[in-house]
Amino acid sequence: MTNMQTDPRPTHANADHPTVPRPKIGVLLANLGTPDNYDYWSMRRYLSEFLSDQRVIDYPTWKWQPLLQLIILTKRPFTSGAAYKSIWNHAENESPLMTITKAQTAKIKAEMAEAYGENVMVDFCMRYGNPSTQSKVDAMVKAGCQKILFFPLYPQYAGATSATACDKFFEALSRQKWQPASRTVQPYFDRPDYIDALAQSIEAKYATLESRPDILVCSYHGVPQRYLMEGDPYHCHCQKTTRLLKERLGWADTEITTTFQSKFGPEEWLQPYTVEEVARLAEQGKKNIAICAPAFSADCIETLEEINEEIFESFEHAGGEVFTYIPCLNDDDAHINALSNVIRENLQGWI
Ligand SMILES: C=CC1=C(C)c2cc3[nH]c(cc4nc(cc5[nH]c(cc1n2)c(C)c5CCC(=O)O)C(CCC(=O)O)=C4C)c(C)c3C=C
Numbered sequence: 173m174t175n176m177q178t179d180p181r182p183t184h185a186n187a188d189h190p191t192v193p194r195p196k197i198g199v200l201l202a203n204l205g206t207p208d209n210y211d212y213w214s215m216r217r218y219l220s221e222f223l224s225d226q227r228v229i230d231y232p233t234w235k236w237q238p239l240l241q242l243i244i245l246t247k248r249p250f251t252s253g254a255a256y257k258s259i260w261n262h263a264e265n266e267s268p269l270m271t272i273t274k275a276q277t278a279k280i281k282a283e284m285a286e287a288y289g290e291n292v293m294v295d296f297c298m299r300y301g302n303p304s305t306q307s308k309v310d311a312m313v314k315a316g317c318q319k320i321l322f323f324p325l326y327p328q329y330a331g332a333t334s335a336t337a338c339d340k341f342f343e344a345l346s347r348q349k350w351q352p353a354s355r356t357v358q359p360y361f362d363r364p365d366y367i368d369a370l371a372q373s374i375e376a377k378y379a380t381l382e383s384r385p386d387i388l389v390c391s392y393h394g395v396p397q398r399y400l401m402e403g404d405p406y407h408c409h410c411q412k413t414t415r416l417l418k419e420r421l422g423w424a425d426t427e428i429t430t431t432f433q434s435k436f437g438p439e440e441w442l443q444p445y446t447v448e449e450v451a452r453l454a455e456q457g458k459k460n461i462a463i464c465a466p467a468f469s470a471d472c473i474e475t476l477e478e479i480n481e482e483i484f485e486s487f488e489h490a491g492g493e494v495f496t497y498i499p500c501l502n503d504d505d506a507h508i509n510a511l512s513n514v515i516r517e518n519l520q521g522w523i
Pocket residue numbers: 204205206207227228229248252267269326330332333393394395396434436467468471472473474
């Protein structure tokens with residue numbers, strides 16, 4: 173153990189000294205973010221923050237901002253808002269991504285409490301919207317976290333996800349008077365426990381089906397093809413995730429395939445596009461398909477709405493018959509176990 177229990181510093185404020193809380197370690201989980209609501213202004217605020225991030229859209233500001241603010245953000249908040257409305261968790265008045273991230277955090281918190289007691293504090297933040305990364309870093313520092321492990325919940329690295337989450341974390345650290353020591357978690361797509369959790373979820377779903385799907389489509393969120401050419405390894409991480417999953421399942425090459433979804437804007441994105449590929453598969457006679465989304469640690473608008481509606485419709489219109497969506501790992505025990513293993517390993521030497 174560290175010197176946590178024996179730390180001699182004062183814990184109570186004197187007239188000339190602030191309160192110094194007992195030292196702790198923070199584990200800060202981070203996901204992408206989601207709008208506070210699906211009305212026009214909530215959507216516009218969220219999309220404006222998201223799409224103004226140069227890690228996401230890297231066009232020069234002078235060119236992009238007029239287009240974004242005057243054209244895209246007059247229309248997209250309505251269409252995206254309607255999509256969010258169709259999947260909204262009305263009971264909690266929040267999006268599914270928020271509900272699932274809270275559930276994951278609660279389970280990981282319980283795992284960490286069992287392992288480390290009160291020495292480790294677990295919370296989550298979002299890159300865009302609420303709860304902000306800054307607010308959670310501030311809260312951890314205030315609570316006495318002198319070390320923070322920052323964990324972007326993306327199995328594969330992408331500049332548009334993992335790196336921008338870390339940028340925001342470092343920005344929040346830069347504003348601390350007493351800056352904690354910090355670590356960031358590397359991509360975890362190739363860990364056997366993570367691949368195993370994915371494989372188990374697929375095996376469990378297949379076991380419930382009347383007939384075995386002709387193929388499993390692993391549909392990853394896309395990024396512009398140009399980002400790959402400029403050095404972003406996201407494409408390779410996605411391809412390798414499918415290969416490791418195929419090997420773990422013991423399947424043939426023909427039983428599983430990789431596609432990319434959620435294209436945004438006119439540029440060419442990573443291909444094949446899921447929406448086109450599922451139609452091609454149906455036309456080739458693969459009328460019974462399953463689809464999973466291994467780039468997402470939690471179900472969200474891109475899985476619940478895009479896959480289950482737009483992508484499903486494309487398959488059906490091309491003659492497809494059976495379409496099985498396999499949910500993300502969300503707060504599955506095997507997923508929580510893999511994420512907790514990642515945390516325990518990254519805390520080594522700190523606790
Ligand atoms: C999982 C990895 C993700 C990558 C890579 C990614 C890249 C990326 N995304 C956009 C544009 C949008 N993405 C949107 C939603 C969204 N994206 C991810 C994940 C990745 N994005 C998630 C988890 C979500 C869902 C959030 C939720 O609240 O459920 C949206 C908003 C929805 C919409 O209006 O369509 C946009 C826009 C770009 C441009 C990009 C890469 C450059």
